[in-house]
Amino acid sequence: MNASRFSAPFAAEAWPAPAKLNRFLHIVGRREDGYHLLQTLFQFVEYGDWLHFELRDDGRVVRASELPGVAVDDDLVVRAARFLQAQVPCSSPGVTIRVDKHLPMGGGIGGGSSDAATTLVALNHLWHCGLDEDALAMLGLRLGADVPVFVRGRAAWAEGVGERLTPVDIDELWFLVVAPACAVPTVAVFKDPELTRDSAPIRMRDFLAGGGRNDCAAVVYRRFPEVAVAAEWLAQFTQPHLSGTGACVFGGFPSSAAANVALASLPAGWRAFVARGLNRSPLLERLIRG
Ligand SMILES: C[C@](O)(CO)[C@H](O)COP(=O)(O)OP(=O)(O)OC[C@H]1O[C@@H](n2ccc(N)nc2=O)[C@H](O)[C@@H]1O
Numbered sequence: 001m002n003a004s005r006f007s008a009p010f011a012a013e014a015w016p017a018p019a020k021l022n023r024f025l026h027i028v029g030r031r032e033d034g035y036h037l038l039q040t041l042f043q044f045v046e047y048g049d050w051l052h053f054e055l056r057d058d059g060r061v062v063r064a065s066e067l068p069g070v071a072v073d074d075d076l077v078v079r080a081a082r083f084l085q086a087q088v089p090c091s092s093p094g095v096t097i098r099v100d101k102h103l104p105m106g107g108g109i110g111g112g113s114s115d116a117a118t119t120l121v122a123l124n125h126l127w128h129c130g131l132d133e134d135a136l137a138m139l140g141l142r143l144g145a146d147v148p149v150f151v152r153g154r155a156a157w158a159e160g161v162g163e164r165l166t167p168v169d170i171d172e173l174w175f176l177v178v179a180p181a182c183a184v185p186t187v188a189v190f191k192d193p194e195l196t197r198d199s200a201p202i203r204m205r206d207f208l209a210g211g212g213r214n215d216c217a218a219v220v221y222r223r224f225p226e227v228a229v230a231a232e233w234l235a236q237f238t239q240p241h242l243s244g245t246g247a248c249v250f251g252g253f254p255s256s257a258a259a260n261v262a263l264a265s266l267p268a269g270w271r272a273f274v275a276r277g278l279n280r281s282p283l284l285e286r287l288i289r290g
């Protein structure tokens, strides 16, 4: 899983779609529509997918890469492009989109949401739509709860369903992220009757003092034993955390070298990567470059 380091010599025109980690995740309630109210801290990592956009003048949105198990019309990249197209008042521009996919699907590190956000931000720029960040984040929220934070591109304390974002600056640790060989459907975790849904709200200072856990972990470890095994393995080196609803587990290290020592003893056949935490998404640097 090394090909997607953002330092890799990718084509200058490619757009990054980084992964996110939920440094903690508490469920503090539930809305009337069944959606869960969360408290979480999002941080990006320097690792992710790469997207390529080729403009076309026939108004079509075409997917040039395969995504196993995801039909074209369901692909968040295609849905994001069509969503934006519907906002553009002038003649409809088209695009061919290719995704170099590196992030595991159903991994809890936001691959689909990040791809969707990068599509919104890149096409808003390339199609000259002129939507501001707030408008793009609102569009993004209709595609998924995690899309707005990727659109805004700043590590954030999040509340609500993840859309009430306050930018934060936290330690940019090095992380070892282990991706167990299973996909965890977010909806299955949120439907589980045993899920903790009544955590007391905490403050940023509580997290900084070492507080915070992932309320989904008990349910995920029980239903997906591979995830529990990965967390136990990681616990030899550092405190393991579940990201989102899994399947990925991660641990922080003070240096790249320390994280790579742990990576070197990864059991054969497991997938993992080492990457630095980022408070600013590489998508923002790419947008500034134009
Ligand atoms: C768990 C997190 O990854 C934390 O970052 C996100 O909140 C999940 O975000 P996501 O994958 O973009 O999820 P969505 O596609 O919006 O939601 C998938 C399903 O999960 C449930 N869902 C999701 C988010 C939320 N706050 N409460 C929920 O109950 C809903 O049944 C929803 O239909």
Ligand SMILES: Nc1ncnc2c1ncn2[C@@H]1O[C@H](COP(=O)(O)OP(=O)(O)OP(=O)(O)O)[C@@H](O)[C@H]1O
Binding pocket: 067, 069, 070, 074, 075, 076, 077, 104, 105, 106, 107, 108, 109, 110, 111, 112, 113, 115, 116, 146, 183, 184, 186, 244, 245, 246, 247
């Ligand atoms: N471009 C895409 N990339 C990944 N998944 C996609 C994409 N388009 C649609 N999907 C669907 O979305 C589902 C969730 O994908 P994703 O990789 O975002 O999960 P996740 O990492 O668990 O997300 P989150 O952390 O936001 O809960 C996939 O199982 C797939 O069916």
